[in-house]
Amino acid sequence: MTFENGVRADEIKGARWRKASASTGKGECVEVAALGKGEVAMRNSRFPSGPALVFTPQEWTAFLSAAKAEEFDTLT
Template sequence: MIVNGVKADQISGAAWQKARASVGNGNCVEVTPLAEGGVAMRNSRFPTGPALVFSKAEWVAFLDGAKGEEFDHLGA
């Protein structure tokens, strides 16, 4: 089982993906699916740094909140 804080480069088989909107600006968040069904997230500027690990349910809840504009105030 992969846990929060694991070094991102130690996640075996990771296929990190950036959002299309992030590519090229150097400040990217990258995600990869995990074998257990969850998702890991890392800061592309620190590819060997710690990864945040989300269960599938946590990831779905986060995406629902983002799509519902619940976090838009944080970008202001």
């Protein structure tokens, strides 16, 4: 099944949402779930039924590479 960006996260049936081990457990984190065809969904843990971003495998790889390279560190 294919999902569009902005789909309600609770409409992604069977998704196994996962938080990072660095999560503080205070509801201030993102969660990710592997989807079919290598896609990855991401949602805000404070709004579990809110919209989800859906990444293609290539987009997910690019995002992770940029995060690991600290390219987003100046946003905080």
